[in-house]
Each structure stands twice: as C-alpha cells, then as structure tokens.
Amino acid sequence: MYIRFVSFVDQLNKYRQSKISNRNFLVFAAVFVGIFAGLAAALLKGITHHIQHFLQSDLHWQYKYYLYLLFPTIGILLSVIYVKRFIRKGKFEMGLTPLLYTISKKSSRVEAHNTYSQIITAAITVGFGGSTGLEAPIATSGAAIGSNVGRFLGLSYREITLLLACGAAAGIAGAFNSPIAGIVFAIEILLPEFSIPAFIPLLLSAATASVVARLFFKEQLFFLVTEGWELKALLFYVVLAVVIGLYSYYFTKMNKLIKGSFYKIKNPYYKIAVGGLILGLLVFLFPSLYGEGYLTINSLLKGDHTAIISNSIFSQFSDLPFVVIVFALVTVMFKSVATLVTLAAGGNGGTFAPSLIIGGMLGFIIAYTVNLLGIAELNVANFIVAGMAAALGSVMHAPLTGIFLIAEITGGYVLMVPLMITTAIAYFISRGVSQYSIYTKPLVDAGHLSHHEDKDTTVLNMMSLKSLIEKDQLILKDTDLLSDRIADILNSKRNVIPVVNESKVFQGVVYIETILKHVSEKSIASIAIIDITDMPAEVASITNNVKEVLKKMEQENLWVMPVIDYSGAYVGLVSKTNIFNKYRAMLSRQN
Structure with missing residues (x-):
C-alpha cells in the first residue's frame, strides 16, 4: 500500500513538473504552507490562553495562589513526559539553534512530529507559567510544515529550504499578526542567502498566515497611544540602547551559566524538580514572570506604572515610586534567569517574548526614573516600545526583525527613528561583545554554522x-x-x-x-x-x-x-x- 502511494506521488510530481516549473509552483506551495502555519499559530495561542485562563480565572480555591509555586513544575513535567512517551522514533529539539543546524547539516529536513509536538509542549509549558515565549516553537512548527511539504513534493534542497523559511515566517506572522516581521525574520535568521525570487513566496506565505490567524484572534497584542517622539529625548534613547546592549551580554553569560549547570544534572526528573522549584519561587515573588508576561507590558503602556508590583506580596509598597523602580529592576534581572531555567529544565519555548518583556521593562525603568528625578519629561510608553525593539534586535542579533516587529504589533510607525537608533546601537554593542547570538554560538563551537559570506564553508559543513x-x-x-x-x-x-x-x-x-x-x-x-x-x-x-x-x-x-x-x-x-x-x-x- 505504501509503495503504491509513493509511486502515485512520484507520478503526480512528474506530471506537475511537465506542466509548471518549480519556481512558479513554489508560489502555490508557499500559500499552502502559509494556511497551515497560520492555523498552527492560532491553535498554539488558543490552547495556551485557555490553559492560562483556566488556572488564573476559572480555577477557584482558597489556596490557589500557593499553587503558583507548583504550576511551572507541573507544566515542565507534563512537557517532558509527553516527549518521552510519544516521541520515540524521532528526536525532539527546542529553540532556533536546531533549526539552523537542520538547514546547515541535515538538508533542511525537519522531522514531521515537530508540526504538532512543538505546539503541544510549548502550550503546556507557557500555559502553566513557564517564563518563555511561543514564537520559537511556532517558528519551528511552521518550518516543519514547509520542510515536509517540500519533501513530499520531491523538491530540491534549495526549494525545501525556501519553504522551510516560508513556514517559519508564516508562524511568526500568524503569532504576532505581523507579516513584514515574519519575512524579515526568515531572511535575517534562517536563509543563508537571499534573492529577490525568494521574496515572493515569503511574502505570500506570511500574508496568508496573518489572514488565517486573524480569523481566530483579532485583538492587537499591544496598544500604543503616542503623538510621536521629541528631539530632546534623543539622548535618553541612546542611554537606553547602551543599557540594553550591555544587558544582552548579561543574558548571553547567564545562558551559558544556567545551561552548563543543568547539563551536569543527568536525571531529567531531577532537572524538573530543581528547575521547577527555582521557577515557582521566582513566579511567587515576581508574578509578572508568569508565562509570556505581555499583560504587564500592556498595563505599563496604558500608564498603570504600579502593575508590575501590584499583584505581588510587595503590593503594599506600590505607592512608593522608588520601590516600584527597584522591584522592576530586580524583575528584569530575574526574567532572564526564569526563562533560561524553564528551557534548561525541559520546558519548551523561546526567547522572543522574554526579550520583549526585558526591553520593555528597561525602557520603563529609564523613562520613569528620569521623570521622577525631574531631569526631563519623557513619554514612558515610547521608551517601552523602543526598549522592546532594541532588546529583541540585540539578543537575537536581528535588528531589522526587532524594528519591524515592534512597529507592526504596536502600530508605532511614528517612532521609527527612535526604534532604529536604539536597536542599531544596542545591536552594535551586543555584536561587539559577542560576535554570535545565543542561537548561532553553539553551532560555531561545534563547527556547524553556515556562513553566507563564506560559501565554501557552508557547503563543506553540509x-x-x-x-x-x-x-x-x-x-x-x-x-x-x-x-x-x-x-x-x-x-x-x-x-x-x-x-x-x-x-x-x-x-x-x-x-x-x-x-x-x-x-x-x-x-x-x-x-x-x-x-x-x-x-x-x-x-x-x-x-x-x-x-x-x-x-x-x-x-x-x-x-x-x-x-x-x-x-x-x-x-x-x-x-x-x-x-x-x-x-x-x-x-x-x-x-
């Protein structure tokens, strides 16, 4: 039966190739990939939000808030159990580093189970309070859809790679409702080289995914109300950029330290216990570390500057501005710890959302402090938005993705100049301190990184x-x-x-x-x-x-x-x- 099916597909492909070239056919394939990647993004967001809503609103119990110590552990445990129980033939990997390795060394062949396993594990991890984002899993899920569609259609390595990038771009576009950022992400992070013909499939795939995902989620992720930016605030945007550039170095060092520490723990259930205990304690003390953390940023954008502390055990001090600043600063420092512990302990997720939260909070801290000291009168919301773009661009080494993503999801195109300045400076500092991002550094150490500047190395590495x-x-x-x-x-x-x-x-x-x-x-x-x-x-x-x-x-x-x-x-x-x-x-x- 299987042999007959393969023979039928082979004959169908030969007939298709005789009627339409692969280049033209890629346009239709990209739309197909975009539809399913958009559905995957909507499904992931839907499952995650339902889990969070149930635990935070529908679950009524006198001592419910003490369970916040256990929720992250439960999520990581369920994720690990799912992987061990249901993914036996393939290998389950998290983050964008395995995706880059797949392009470089595995002929862009992403295992088929990633189309659904990434969604399930990420929804469980983040829904139960894991302090990560959904963007890397949905990018991997979309990439798996594109890769397997290309393989099924008998396309070449180059064409499969393009569909893989289309799927990842569509996943990002569907998750954020930001098609331009999805395209830029695919070009900056995934494609070893870019040509104009590749732009059309990427554009159609990302646009299609945005339309499909929008059928299920119409609300905008962030709401920004601003009349623009002022020239006198330019110096403070530069200060923000320098702070975020230095913070990205701290993030990189913490990533190496925490991963190295958890790597020494061989028993996976010991990892879960240790990671869950640390994460539960951090979430209990700093509630904004729960899950993605977008609610806190939305509250800050709306002018509720005490939102970061109001739900914590320190809420009684929310009327003291300097306590709010110190609490926010400590939260920022522990956000990276919470994210990296979640991933190292076995949870699934990415650093997209944490980078946005970290950058937004740093922008809030600087603007709020300057206003409090009377040095200047800054628009806090503008600095939050600029901080998000700078953090994403510097941590991921993807400045264009940071700029266009934040401009799209906040509607802050009037802030394009501050976004460009802060992101460029932060990226310049981060790249000066560390040539490679947290995604590419492991590949460099193992000699598996594809260099678009050095095509000989790229081919030899494959x-x-x-x-x-x-x-x-x-x-x-x-x-x-x-x-x-x-x-x-x-x-x-x-x-x-x-x-x-x-x-x-x-x-x-x-x-x-x-x-x-x-x-x-x-x-x-x-x-x-x-x-x-x-x-x-x-x-x-x-x-x-x-x-x-x-x-x-x-x-x-x-x-x-x-x-x-x-x-x-x-x-x-x-x-x-x-x-x-x-x-x-x-x-x-x-x-």
Whole structure:
C-alpha cells in the first residue's frame, strides 16, 4: 500500500513538473504552507490562553495562589513526559539553534512530529507559567510544515529550504499578526542567502498566515497611544540602547551559566524538580514572570506604572515610586534567569517574548526614573516600545526583525527613528561583545554554522566525512612479507597503502614508490612490510569535519589521507577527489 502511494506521488510530481516549473509552483506551495502555519499559530495561542485562563480565572480555591509555586513544575513535567512517551522514533529539539543546524547539516529536513509536538509542549509549558515565549516553537512548527511539504513534493534542497523559511515566517506572522516581521525574520535568521525570487513566496506565505490567524484572534497584542517622539529625548534613547546592549551580554553569560549547570544534572526528573522549584519561587515573588508576561507590558503602556508590583506580596509598597523602580529592576534581572531555567529544565519555548518583556521593562525603568528625578519629561510608553525593539534586535542579533516587529504589533510607525537608533546601537554593542547570538554560538563551537559570506564553508559543513571514506582498497598487515603481497600491491590502484596490526590499529602507510625501488633492486625476499612502513605527515580522525581534513591536506600537500577512529583503529582513506566531487554535487543540488 505504501509503495503504491509513493509511486502515485512520484507520478503526480512528474506530471506537475511537465506542466509548471518549480519556481512558479513554489508560489502555490508557499500559500499552502502559509494556511497551515497560520492555523498552527492560532491553535498554539488558543490552547495556551485557555490553559492560562483556566488556572488564573476559572480555577477557584482558597489556596490557589500557593499553587503558583507548583504550576511551572507541573507544566515542565507534563512537557517532558509527553516527549518521552510519544516521541520515540524521532528526536525532539527546542529553540532556533536546531533549526539552523537542520538547514546547515541535515538538508533542511525537519522531522514531521515537530508540526504538532512543538505546539503541544510549548502550550503546556507557557500555559502553566513557564517564563518563555511561543514564537520559537511556532517558528519551528511552521518550518516543519514547509520542510515536509517540500519533501513530499520531491523538491530540491534549495526549494525545501525556501519553504522551510516560508513556514517559519508564516508562524511568526500568524503569532504576532505581523507579516513584514515574519519575512524579515526568515531572511535575517534562517536563509543563508537571499534573492529577490525568494521574496515572493515569503511574502505570500506570511500574508496568508496573518489572514488565517486573524480569523481566530483579532485583538492587537499591544496598544500604543503616542503623538510621536521629541528631539530632546534623543539622548535618553541612546542611554537606553547602551543599557540594553550591555544587558544582552548579561543574558548571553547567564545562558551559558544556567545551561552548563543543568547539563551536569543527568536525571531529567531531577532537572524538573530543581528547575521547577527555582521557577515557582521566582513566579511567587515576581508574578509578572508568569508565562509570556505581555499583560504587564500592556498595563505599563496604558500608564498603570504600579502593575508590575501590584499583584505581588510587595503590593503594599506600590505607592512608593522608588520601590516600584527597584522591584522592576530586580524583575528584569530575574526574567532572564526564569526563562533560561524553564528551557534548561525541559520546558519548551523561546526567547522572543522574554526579550520583549526585558526591553520593555528597561525602557520603563529609564523613562520613569528620569521623570521622577525631574531631569526631563519623557513619554514612558515610547521608551517601552523602543526598549522592546532594541532588546529583541540585540539578543537575537536581528535588528531589522526587532524594528519591524515592534512597529507592526504596536502600530508605532511614528517612532521609527527612535526604534532604529536604539536597536542599531544596542545591536552594535551586543555584536561587539559577542560576535554570535545565543542561537548561532553553539553551532560555531561545534563547527556547524553556515556562513553566507563564506560559501565554501557552508557547503563543506553540509558534507559528512563518513560518507567520503573509501574502504574497498588494499590493506596490509605489519607482519606480511613484501614478497607475499607484491602481486596484490602491483594490482592496487592506490600509490598509498595503509598498514595495520593484528588488532587493526593503524601503523602507517607504504608508498608504491618505495616498493618499486626494492623491486628494481631485486631484494624483496626478506623484506617485511613493517620495515618499509612510514607514518604519514597527517592523519584524519573520524571526529574531524571535512573542512578540517581539507585544510590538513592543503598544508601537507596530500592527495589522500588515512582516517582512524577513537581507538586508533584504521577506518579508511579519504581523498581530495572524493571531496571535490561531493562539493560539485552539493553546488549543483543547491542550484
């Protein structure tokens, strides 16, 4: 049955290709992906909001608020149980880093379960109070839809990658009702290179998703009332940008510290217990850390400057402005901790929403403090909006995404100049301190990052060394006599022949020139192979990537190189010929 279905799909694809080119067909495929990504965004938001509404409003119990200590733990536990119980054949990964790795090293093949597993786990995590955002999961879910549609239709790697980006853009567009930001996100973060023909499918996919998602959620995420910005406030926007740029460095360091600490805990349920306890305590003390945190930002935009403290155990001090400022500052510092603990403990989510909350609060703190001290009279709402754009742009290293996303979801296009200034400066500081974002740094450390500036590296990173190793050549043992193996050696097609011992541990190589020299001298009768074995200038390890191997070959002017495994056992030979042939094939495949 399955074989017949595959055969039918193959015939259908061949008929379609005879009637319409892949480039034109991508337009229709992008709209299809946009529809389903928009539905996925609406579904994720709907499930999450229903869970939050039930726990916060529908659940009536005298001691309900003490459960806020346990809600985050329950959410993370349910998410981990779901992954262990229902995702057995595939691998479940969170965040945008695996998506970038998929594009770079896995031919843009996102596992199909991500179309729904990301929605389920993210809704549970955030709905129960996990201090993360829904944007990375919906981007991954949309990317999975695009990737699997492309694979089903038999498209090439380049076309599958484009549909993957269309799905991610559509997910962001549907989640935020911001099609322009979705397109810019896909171009800045996911696509290794951008061309004008790719813009049309991205545009249609993002626009379609926005329309579909809007059928279910019509309300605007943030409401901004402003008459514009004033020139005298420009200096304070620069101060805000510097503060956020420095904070992004703090966020990066905390990300490394918390991930490293939780990585040492091997038992997943210990991680849940530790992470849940920390997160529950933080949410209990700072209620605005619960879930995404958008309600707090909306209250601040409306002028309710005590909203950040009013629902906490410190609400009795809400009439003291400096207490509000200190409480907001502490909340900002712990927001990154809460987010990273949620993710490290096993919850699913992203750093989109936390970045917005952090930036918005920093904007509020600076503007509110300046007004309180009488230094100037600043529009607090404007600074909140500018802070959100700057934080998103600097943390993600995606300044255009930050600018257009905030302009779209707040309607704050009149603030375009402050948005551009704060985001550019914050991004410049963040990029100066750390060249790579929190998404790309793990890939850089592992040597898996695609560089659009260096196309050679991009292609080489997509190649697997194991697939290039030749294992069907002659292998000599160190105990062999040259006279016994001379016939095999002369029939060999290689001028370099590997030598191993009885345990198959690599001992070196024999060069055909050396053997021919002894044959011409007619002195091979008593010569052992080990006597004419030389150790090559370089040996490749099975753990090396192709770029490292090629660099070694260039340095030592080698055409072939032996490959050994972890124990020193011989694996095979890798040659420049195979590498170059594979390189050309990869280029043809991309084009």
